[in-house]
Amino acid sequence: MVRKKPTLVSLAEAVGVSRQTVSNVLNNPERVKAATRDRVLQAIEESGYRPSAAARQLRTRRSMDLGMRLRPAAGGISGSVLDRLLHALTEAAQDSGYRLTLYSAGDDGEEVARIEDLLHAADLDGFVLTGVHSGDPRVDWLQEHGVPFACFGRPANGPDPFAVPYPWVDVDGAAGTAAATRFLRDSGYAAVGFVGWTADSAPGEERRDGWRRAMSGYQSAGELAELQAEAEDTVEGGAGAARLLLERGAEALVCASDALALGAFAYLRSAVPGRIPAVVGFDDTPVAEAVGLSSLSPPIARAARQIIEVLSHRLSGGPEGQGPRRHLLLEPSLVVRTPRDLGRPS
Amino acid sequence: MVRKKPTLVSLAEAVGVSRQTVSNVLNNPERVKAATRDRVLQAIEESGYRPSAAARQLRTRRSMDLGMRLRPAAGGISGSVLDRLLHALTEAAQDSGYRLTLYSAGDDGEEVARIEDLLHAADLDGFVLTGVHSGDPRVDWLQEHGVPFACFGRPANGPDPFAVPYPWVDVDGAAGTAAATRFLRDSGYAAVGFVGWTADSAPGEERRDGWRRAMSGYQSAGELAELQAEAEDTVEGGAGAARLLLERGAEALVCASDALALGAFAYLRSAVPGRIPAVVGFDDTPVAEAVGLSSLSPPIARAARQIIEVLSHRLSGGPEGQGPRRHLLLEPSLVVRTPRDLGRPS
DNA sequence: CACCACAGTATGAACGTTCAAATCGGGTGT
DNA sequence: ACACCCGATTTGAACGTTCATACTGTGGTG
Structure with a gap:
């Protein structure tokens, strides 16, 4: 049972030094002689002393x-x-x-x-x-x-x-979608489509660019324009875009978000019963994990x-x-x- | 441009009172005369004064x-x-x-x-x-x-x-699943099944109990036992349980979680193409909203x-x-x- | 031998607040 | 007229730390 919270002063007189010395042990250890330092450190250990954040903050104007x-x-x-x-x-x-x-x-x-x-x-x-x-x-x-x-x-x-x-x-984002695109191509899908957002946002544009760059060597600009679609960032948006791109010949899809990817995934599953849909989402949200959807995981x-x-x-x-x-x-x-x-x- | 952070003292001499009076205006307004109080309050307002949390904490040992x-x-x-x-x-x-x-x-x-x-x-x-x-x-x-x-x-x-x-x-949890069960029954589904967790947890048991209670008037104990299934808390777990319960005659499902519900939902959708699956999840996670799944929303x-x-x-x-x-x-x-x-x- | 440098340690003051107790002016009651 | 009380306000001290400075003693230097 701890009787009272120890302070610099109480610790100091217990050890037989001044409060400033104890303070130095904590903040400028090199200034204090090794022998003294050890005695102080031991006392700190035993008493379970913790410097008061409030006092420190009052004095230093820093709160950590x-x-x-x-x-x-x-x-x-x-x-x-x-x-x-x-x-x-x-x-x-x-x-x-x-x-x-x-x-x-x-x-x-x-x-x-x-x-x-x-x-x-x-x-x-x-x-x-x-x-x-x-x-x-x-x-x-x-x-x-x-x-x-x-x-x-x-x-x-x-x-x-x-x-x-x-x-x-x-x-x-660009590096992400580019990597996903390359992965899908390496897996044997030649026509990789992209599902982006209607609202033009910086991350959205960027994600599209990554895909476009990764595809540009293989398809003409015209073909690329055919392989992308825009939708609201919802599951049904993704499904709608997937249907469109499927009609246009897309074999796999990179999506700007997991919501879109989930929709695309669900649509492809029911539309092409035999095959496992090749879809990649973005952000690696819990849903992606739950459903077993590939996704781009930001290094949070x-x-x-x-x-x-x-x-x-x-x-x-x-x-x-x-x-x-x-x-x-x-x-x-x-x-x-x-x-x-x-x-x-x- | 603020020159210096105002303090109790600086404020006090600006108004022409003592620091304690200013302090009282803040902490014990009733102790100070209305006229003085107003003058002080105005000065506080003008100076943008904020009491220092550190100093307060040091003195009162409370940090808020x-x-x-x-x-x-x-x-x-x-x-x-x-x-x-x-x-x-x-x-x-x-x-x-x-x-x-x-x-x-x-x-x-x-x-x-x-x-x-x-x-x-x-x-x-x-x-x-x-x-x-x-x-x-x-x-x-x-x-x-x-x-x-x-x-x-x-x-x-x-x-x-x-x-x-x-x-x-x-x-x-019990009140939740009971409400969901009643809702499904009122919507015309007589055989409402329940998908719970394999691992026995207190919330899991409770959620099951709510369903059982809501159903007990309509089905025998034996029938009820047939209408429930246990699964791991994953999407595929939910799908598997849904298949089992569908075979046993369940027409609608209350699930212990959104993950289970999502699985059940997806399975029923593909298994019974014509009809919209009647499934209720628990916790109203973002997925439920994304997919359009009914769920029980905890009043967080x-x-x-x-x-x-x-x-x-x-x-x-x-x-x-x-x-x-x-x-x-x-x-x-x-x-x-x-x-x-x-x-x-x- | 007096002086100085220096490592090591100690002391006074200050950060801005609140608690406890003291002070100040008026009334009031007798 | 005096003691008394009460509301309103002020003053001294303390919370626990760090900064700036002052004090030691020891050893080297001229």
Whole structure:
């Protein structure tokens, strides 16, 4: 039974040194003589002492705490990517001695207000931003106020993402779809089609480009135009697009999302009873795993580690020039699955 | 441009009162005269003052911060329930002035260590526990040390959950499956079957019981035994069970999870081409929405609010007798969907 | 032998808040 | 007129840490 929380002072007089020496053992071990250090360390061990984050924070104005907004209703089939990022970030942050604090906000403006709050009240050290777009008020505010942050996702709709001064990590959609396309071709399908989104988004365009590039050596531009379709990001959208592309001669499909892929998959299964549909989705959501759908898995854990590394380097005042790369594009890996056999009518 | 962070003292001399008066305006408004209060409030407004959480925490030993473990890889199709809880908790906590801090841990023992850490170092005020079972080391430790906590999910495998002294909120699985069963019967299906899990878990048993109870008036015990099947919690498991139950005469199915339901759904669709399968899943995961599968939606937002309420009441030293209920069982709501038409072979 | 450099350790002050107790002005009751 | 009380406000101290500085003693140097 612990009687009282030990503090620097109580520890110090127990060992017979001053509080500053104990503090140094923790923060600047090289300054203290080895013998003293060992005695102090042992006392720390025995007493189960933990430095008070509040006191430390009050003095240093640093909280070792990072903030991240939790998007309202991640919703849909693909929202889970952000949830997975959250998991990975929690672990990565913890490993680096940081904690992760969540907040919610309705829109970007609200988020700025919330960030300002947390910065003033809780001294958060940095922030992780998602869904950054060009002209984003959050980026402007954070830059202007010199607050460290890192983004998951390149800034969309702007000029060259590699030119921006702030750090980001992103998934290379083009590399993903290109890899999937090559895989399908290597598996013997000559006419690989692509199912994309109607709404033109940066990730969407990019994913299409990857497919187009991988196919361009084998098909004419005209043929390629025939081999792609656009649909809303739903299961039935995918099914509709699959029907269209099947009529046009597509033998296998790369899709911009798992939702589309699921629809395409289900349609092909019923349309071509004999054969196992060759479909690849994107994001490797739980559904893909459940159904046995091949998909492109974004390296979330790696991305999270990078984000923490960048922030951590910046926060510990690392040299400007060195440190982890400011802009990192990660290739998703293709997860190949054999579709589950759901049985046939008896 | 803000020159310097305002503090109690700087504000106080700006207004011409003492720091304690400003503090009282914030914490005990009734102690200060209305006129003074207004002047202070205005100054606070203008300066954008925010009390320093660190200083407050140092003095009061309260952080207004709640902890929750993020399960390693929620994985599978149903992991999302905890993610949704996290979202809802973040909002509920924020509304009550609390913040949410995440941590990860490999197992319950590790979590205890982590909790001890956070308690000593960061003065977390309370914790949200998930997946509590009888003889849970976390519960023992927290109770012994008088740390406030609330559980999502009843303690499983123990005696009467309503007898435990600590608070929990849970989803009434039986009520859910019973409602789904009644709905299917009211829709004209006489023989409603049930697909459960092989592994016997408390929630699994409960969900089965709800179905059994709802059916018991219409079928003999023997017939009921024929109308249920057990399978692993996968899509193909659901498909296999559906085939079995279809042979035995089931006309509609209530399933213990969305994964099972998805399998059953897919099987029935291909086995009985003409008709739209009547299947209900559980947990209303994103897949269910994507595919257009009816499912039982757990009232996550309500649960989150309850958890925060209970903790908040306990933390603000509310009267022991009163306050929100310690044990709350919430009924899921049935979300009825019309399955998407994925098209037929042309 | 006096002086200086230096490693190692100790001391005072400050971070911004709240608790506990003290102070200040008016009324009121006798 | 005096003691008394009460609402409103102020003052001193403390929470546990780190920064900046001051203090030791030891050994080398002129």
